Amino acid sequence: MTNANTSTVASAAEDAALSYPSPLKEFWQGFSYNKGAVAGLIFMSIVLLCAILAPLVAPYSPIEQYRDHLLTPPAWLDGGSTAFLLGTDELGRDILSRLIYGARLSLFIGLCSVLLALIPGVVLGLLAAFFPKVLGGVIMRVMDIMMALPSLLLAVAIMAILGPGLMNAMIAIATVSLPAYVRLTRASAMTELNRDYVTASRVSGAGLFRLMFNTVLPNCMAPLIVHATMSFSSAILEIAALGFLGLGVQPPTPEWGTMLASARDYIERAWWVVSLPGLTILLSVLAINLMGDGLRDALDPKLKRAA
Amino acid sequence: MSLLEIKNLSVEFGSQHNPFRAVEGLDLTVEQGEIVGIVGESGSGKSVTMMAMMGLLEGQGRIVADTLQFDGKDLLTISARERRKIVGKDIAMIFQDPMTSLNPSYTVGYQIMEVLKIHQGLRGAALKQRALELMEMVEIPAAASRLAAYPHQLSGGMSQRVVIAMAIACSPKLLIADEPTTALDVTIQAQIMDLLVNLQKSQNMALIMITHDLAVVAEVAHKVAVMYAGQVAEMAKVPGIFRKPAHPYTEALLKSIPEHSKGAHRLSTLAGIVPGQYDRPSGCLLSPRCPYVQDKCKAQRPGLTAIEGGVVRCHYPITAKEA
Numbered sequence: 001m002t003n004a005n006t007s008t009v010a011s012a013a014e015d016a017a018l019s020y021p022s023p024l025k026e027f028w029q030g031f032s033y034n035k036g037a038v039a040g041l042i043f044m045s046i047v048l049l050c051a052i053l054a055p056l057v058a059p060y061s062p063i064e065q066y067r068d069h070l071l072t073p074p075a076w077l078d079g080g081s082t083a084f085l086l087g088t089d090e091l092g093r094d095i096l097s098r099l100i101y102g103a104r105l106s107l108f109i110g111l112c113s114v115l116l117a118l119i120p121g122v123v124l125g126l127l128a129a130f131f132p133k134v135l136g137g138v139i140m141r142v143m144d145i146m147m148a149l150p151s152l153l154l155a156v157a158i159m160a161i162l163g164p165g166l167m168n169a170m171i172a173i174a175t176v177s178l179p180a181y182v183r184l185t186r187a188s189a190m191t192e193l194n195r196d197y198v199t200a201s202r203v204s205g206a207g208l209f210r211l212m213f214n215t216v217l218p219n220c221m222a223p224l225i226v227h228a229t230m231s232f233s234s235a236i237l238e239i240a241a242l243g244f245l246g247l248g249v250q251p252p253t254p255e256w257g258t259m260l261a262s263a264r265d266y267i268e269r270a271w272w273v274v275s276l277p278g279l280t281i282l283l284s285v286l287a288i289n290l291m292g293d294g295l296r297d298a299l300d301p302k303l304k305r306a307a
Numbered sequence: 308m309s310l311l312e313i314k315n316l317s318v319e320f321g322s323q324h325n326p327f328r329a330v331e332g333l334d335l336t337v338e339q340g341e342i343v344g345i346v347g348e349s350g351s352g353k354s355v356t357m358m359a360m361m362g363l364l365e366g367q368g369r370i371v372a373d374t375l376q377f378d379g380k381d382l383l384t385i386s387a388r389e390r391r392k393i394v395g396k397d398i399a400m401i402f403q404d405p406m407t408s409l410n411p412s413y414t415v416g417y418q419i420m421e422v423l424k425i426h427q428g429l430r431g432a433a434l435k436q437r438a439l440e441l442m443e444m445v446e447i448p449a450a451a452s453r454l455a456a457y458p459h460q461l462s463g464g465m466s467q468r469v470v471i472a473m474a475i476a477c478s479p480k481l482l483i484a485d486e487p488t489t490a491l492d493v494t495i496q497a498q499i500m501d502l503l504v505n506l507q508k509s510q511n512m513a514l515i516m517i518t519h520d521l522a523v524v525a526e527v528a529h530k531v532a533v534m535y536a537g538q539v540a541e542m543a544k545v546p547g548i549f550r551k552p553a554h555p556y557t558e559a560l561l562k563s564i565p566e567h568s569k570g571a572h573r574l575s576t577l578a579g580i581v582p583g584q585y586d587r588p589s590g591c592l593l594s595p596r597c598p599y600v601q602d603k604c605k606a607q608r609p610g611l612t613a614i615e616g617g618v619v620r621c622h623y624p625i626t627a628k629e630a
Binding site (some may be wrong): 020023133195196197199200201202203204205206207215218219221 | 396402455
């Protein structure tokens with residue numbers, strides 16, 4: 001092409017111009033464009049920090065009962081005291097402390113049930129996409145059957161078989177949300193399978209596992225991540241629902257749904273005992289959903305291509 | 308012995324009772340360091356032949372052949388594991404659309420190095436060095452910083468160069484280029500073709516070039532196979548096939564190139580389309596479209612006849628005519 005001297009100069013200049021934005025930076029640009037998502041992220045970070053640092057942040061132990069202060073209203077109402085910022089419940093336990101400790105459990109349950117659904121869901125979905133004839137058909141029909149049942153009913157049925165408890169509640173919720181992951185993975189894997197780069201990696205001798213997990217899976221991740229965030233919030237809701245029905249976490253362990261359930265008798269006398277856990281669930285779910293929207297904006301491959 | 312030897316290869320799709328023959332009785336030999344062009348209309352079985360050879364049609368098509376040998380190994384009987392070793396290392400392939408033939412999730416550097424890591428066992432600094440060498444070999448400017456680029460950050464021509472770099476990474480004995488320039492614009496096409504031919508010479512690879520572009524084939528290929536509806540219509544040496552086409556279809560293809568009919572008002576075309584699954588004539592497959600059709604052509608399928616410098620599938624090959 002050109003002589004050696006100019007080409008080194010030119011390539012040095014080009015090198016400087018060619019500093020590609022890192023994927024992380026690109027992602028953050030897309031994500032921070034959505035203000036609601038950033039707000040959700042900030043809220044969830046606070047909740048997460050509180051959950052991790054619960055013993056330091058919470059003013060009292062979540063199971064300590066202050067018998068002299070039953071159903072104390074929050075601090076800003078008549079009869080409230082600054083000792084109990086958000087008031088106390090029917091057994092005199094500090095609601096703020098219970099909410100902070102409850103965040104631990106609720107987030108943990110959300111994360112675990114998402115992972116319990118995501119990992120088998122991805123594997124089954126990939127298998128269904130790679131072997132569409134027999135195995136794929138069987139997997140998808142089973143998923144169809146699971147989707148045909150109302151999700152809460154199915155979860156309750158599973159709980160009835162396994163018995164109440166934290167682990168069983170997570171398994172029940174994961175099972176209920178499994179079909180969505182399988183369908184999603186299969187659909188995006190099937191579109192990716194027809195692309196040339198999959199054939200190209202077959203031509204260069206890639207085996208089945210490499211094709212499934214190294215070649216195809218990373219390209220199906222964007223919708224899966226978004227769906228996982230969304231179902232994180234629905235897992236929190238479902239565990240709250242199971243807790244409300246008395247099937248989830250057993251008292252006195254603080255958990256948002258269980259708190260709601262045990263306080264429902266006092267809704268007329270002491271609205272804060274019910275409303276505050278309810279509000280916490282509402283805000284967390286909203287924040288996570290907003291984050292999910294932001295993730296979709298940032299990870300959508302079509303928007304990325306256009307950039 | 309030839310590098311690649313295919314004898315009587317047929318590929319069928321669809322059910323047993325109602326099969327569709329995408330490739331029928333194909334013979335092809337490729338010597339080391341030879342450039343073979345395969346030309347034909349869309350759907351004439353060019354790509355399917357290559358896919359069948361590399362075992363990419365498993366579970367989709369039925370492959371039957373008398374011989375399917377690469378470098379002395381029988382590709383029909385070896386296990387999938389064995390074939391994967393050969394296919395990645397000694398046979399490489401370049402695809403039509405460079406924008407989809409790179410994995411969008413990984414940097415190009417990662418993708419080149421993955422090939423080197425697995426097939427050549429390179430590690431660490433040597434790996435990076437070799438990847439850089441390959442990027443420079445395919446004339447990518449600022450190669451070092453482009454190793455960190457994702458495919459969507461590169462232009463089509465640049466992506467195709469990366470694809471070529473990946474294909475020649477293991478110094479394959481046979482490179483298959485499936486319409487390597489179709490998706491690129493004309494100036495880049497010429498550069499990519501030059502690059503491919505230069506690499507072919509310096510690495511002494513055999514190169515199979517699948518293309519619509521007769522001009523490209525005329526310039527670089529040693530031998531050309533013209534395919535029509537899954538069959539080889541004519542296979543002969545260059546430039547003989549362009550000077551004296553023996554098959555009416557080859558002749559028609561050449562006539563439809565604008566440069567060949569200067570001064571004429573309309574380009575000459577061959578009426579009709581390639582017969583599909585259900586409308587294959589019982590005689591010669593070209594008979595409904597052939598300008599020289601005879602009664603015998605309609606009744607009987609022609610076999611391959613030897614002509615000067617090649618073979619032709621026609622009852623009445625065009626002989627000694629002014630081209």
